[in-house]
Amino acid sequence: MPEQDPTKTRLLEAAGREFAEKGYELARVRAICERAGANLAAVNYHFGDKEQLYREVLLEAHRCGPDPSTAPELGALSTAEKLRAFIAHFIEHVIGLGDTDSWQNRLIMREIVDPTPALEFLVRESIRPRFEALRAIMREVRPDADAQRIDVLCFSVIGQCLHYKVATRVMDRLIGADRREALTAAYLADHIAEFTLAALGLGPPVASSEAQVRSQS
Amino acid sequence: MPEQDPTKTRLLEAAGREFAEKGYELARVRAICERAGANLAAVNYHFGDKEQLYREVLLEAHRCGPDPSTAPELGALSTAEKLRAFIAHFIEHVIGLGDTDSWQNRLIMREIVDPTPALEFLVRESIRPRFEALRAIMREVRPDADAQRIDVLCFSVIGQCLHYKVATRVMDRLIGADRREALTAAYLADHIAEFTLAALGLGPPVASSEAQVRSQS
DNA sequence: ACTTGATTGAAACGATTGTTTGAAACACGT
């Protein structure tokens, strides 16, 4: 099969965009095939049916989306810097707010909020490893905390980050699309890190202006 | 029209549950009518079509769901206590994690994450007032902060709260449904308040155990 | 050229959807 851009590949790409935009139910097989420049029957020929296509797309989104190999190296960093690195990585790669927000991220976000049976796989392969990494950091910060407290501390971090992906549309109407887009990945990562470190007693309280924040690091 | 439980009322209730469970597209008019014990044509007779029914259900969810009149009285409280009261109110009423999670909350949450054209109304009537209230508190905490910093501070609070509604299914698979359900509204409200107050310098860093938290209040 | 297997194409199928229809049943003022 020495082809340069086979129909099957184009279908996966087109299906990814369609599923991410519309969701599984609203995504139309006809629209996917049209995007891919393929015939209507191509989906059923290459993937069997719509559901199997969706699973393969989700698998592709996991592979090409947030790259596990770019997970921050947490070797010789201090605890505070580990946390800062985790947050920066999460914002930029998992949330996908740094680059052009890819269909991969939107698709995974849909699966989180409105799960299909494919969620189990997604948790096992992508979400849990990251969560365990954060949990390890939190245990380092608070060695004598019980499991429940560790959990909610992790959720406080993840919740802050994920909010910018989940509630994007509401934010646009709340503070204006221009001001929402002005919240760059770097700014958000910095804010959430400062906020979290201060809450954990690893840094000073969140300052009023950017200058004050910088004055301590 | 002196009736005790008219078809129109039963349809709104049934439609609310159906839309909340399945979402707008997956919700079936036939299922709604079956739940309401009404005829298939009842929807079109009383509401015109499915979309107008959805709008009226959303309006009903806004009225009977998170009650604006129960918004915390923020009169003579200190800034820290205002924030604590806001968070507790948000967790218990808006997230709906306190009582049985009603279809009203699930429906509104769907509208936030995956908006329909009805979002504009929802923001204007329900979300913006609450957001402005939080923004006022934050301005009180950081009088010299610019608008952008006020925004992200508010989002840090809301993001922490909303996460327990948005990612419930993922949490179940991540820490187990039993441990997730053990996170009561009171516990979460207390944690998020402590976390946020510490981040703002209005309280001590988040402690390792519950006892240490209590020792300062 | 012919065969074989994999792929593409246009058209149709069957099921399900929201919606409409027109008659029957009901409520109620006269």
Add this chain to the structure above:
DNA sequence: ACGTGTTTCAAACAATCGTTTCAATCAAGT
């Protein structure tokens, strides 16, 4: 009892969806 306007009902309609069909097309081995 009658007439009138409202509400319910079973049935069908039109549109759309995912899926299937089967012939046409292509690539490569012989």
